[in-house]
Amino acid sequence: MTLIDKTSLRKILLRPQISLLARFLDLLAEANKKINLIGASSSEQIIETHLLDSLSLLDFEEVRDSRQAIDVGSGAGFPGIPLAIALPNLNLTLLDSNAKKCGFLSRVTGILGLSNVEVVWERAETAGRSRFRDNNDLALARALGPLPLTLEYVLPFVEPGGHCVLQRGRRQTGDTDVAADVACLFSGELDRVTLVKPYPSAQNLHVWVFTKVGKTPAAFPRRPGQAKKRPLAAS
Numbered sequence: 001m002t003l004i005d006k007t008s009l010r011k012i013l014l015r016p017q018i019s020l021l022a023r024f025l026d027l028l029a030e031a032n033k034k035i036n037l038i039g040a041s042s043s044e045q046i047i048e049t050h051l052l053d054s055l056s057l058l059d060f061e062e063v064r065d066s067r068q069a070i071d072v073g074s075g076a077g078f079p080g081i082p083l084a085i086a087l088p089n090l091n092l093t094l095l096d097s098n099a100k101k102c103g104f105l106s107r108v109t110g111i112l113g114l115s116n117v118e119v120v121w122e123r124a125e126t127a128g129r130s131r132f133r134d135n136n137d138l139a140l141a142r143a144l145g146p147l148p149l150t151l152e153y154v155l156p157f158v159e160p161g162g163h164c165v166l167q168r169g170r171r172q173t174g175d176t177d178v179a180a181d182v183a184c185l186f187s188g189e190l191d192r193v194t195l196v197k198p199y200p201s202a203q204n205l206h207v208w209v210f211t212k213v214g215k216t217p218a219a220f221p222r223r224p225g226q227a228k229k230r231p232l233a234a235s
Contacts, residue, residue: 020085027108035100037076048199054079056198062163066138070157073144084117097123128156128221137162148182152227155186158212170204187214
């Protein structure tokens with residue numbers, strides 16, 4: 001079984017939750033030998049850079065208080081699966097456009113008995129015009145891409161009054177102004193950017209929190225591929 005620092009996790013999780021996290025990491029390591037879910041990372045790297053990084057979102061009340069959330073571009077299940085384990089009252093959709101990754105997520109949620117999780121294989125641009133639009137009080141994305149693209153993918157899922165929480169790396173000059181301007185196009189407002197250090201060697205990790213102030217205009221998200229080909233910029 002994957003070794004987890006149980007002493008630190010017991011401050012925020014119950015023993016059964018820690019066991020589920022360990023089982024999840026075992027399943028991930030096993031599947032990663034067959035399909036590229038998370039790259040060639042050691043168990044220690046996965047625990048620090050993925051698991052502990054995901055659980056650092058528990059420090060944000062927007063995450064802890066959520067009841068209906070969507071993890072956009074969930075990939076191997078970070079941060080979605082750790083949060084679904086830590087917050088059993090949270091109904092969480094794991095959205096990804098990769099069929100193999102969705103197959104893994106479906107298998108894992110079944111084995112772990114995560115009845116609060118739904119796995120959806122679909123592009124964000126398509127799902128953003130479906131039943132998931134304006135239907136979540138929280139949307140999550142972790143290292144999904146440039147800020148303008150990420151905001152166009154993620155904000156349409158959030159209901160007015162809800163929040164978008166993005167996990168990102170190094171800050172760039174002027175990116176706060178760009179994010180604030182672009183978010184307005186989708187009826188979002190930048191609330192704050194917080195530097196986080198979920199493990200001792202962590203550097204330049206930031207959590208961006210946006211508030212949804214109205215419904216996203218009908219023009220967004222654009223057709224699949226358009227956000228990447230023609231990224232929006234600050235006015």
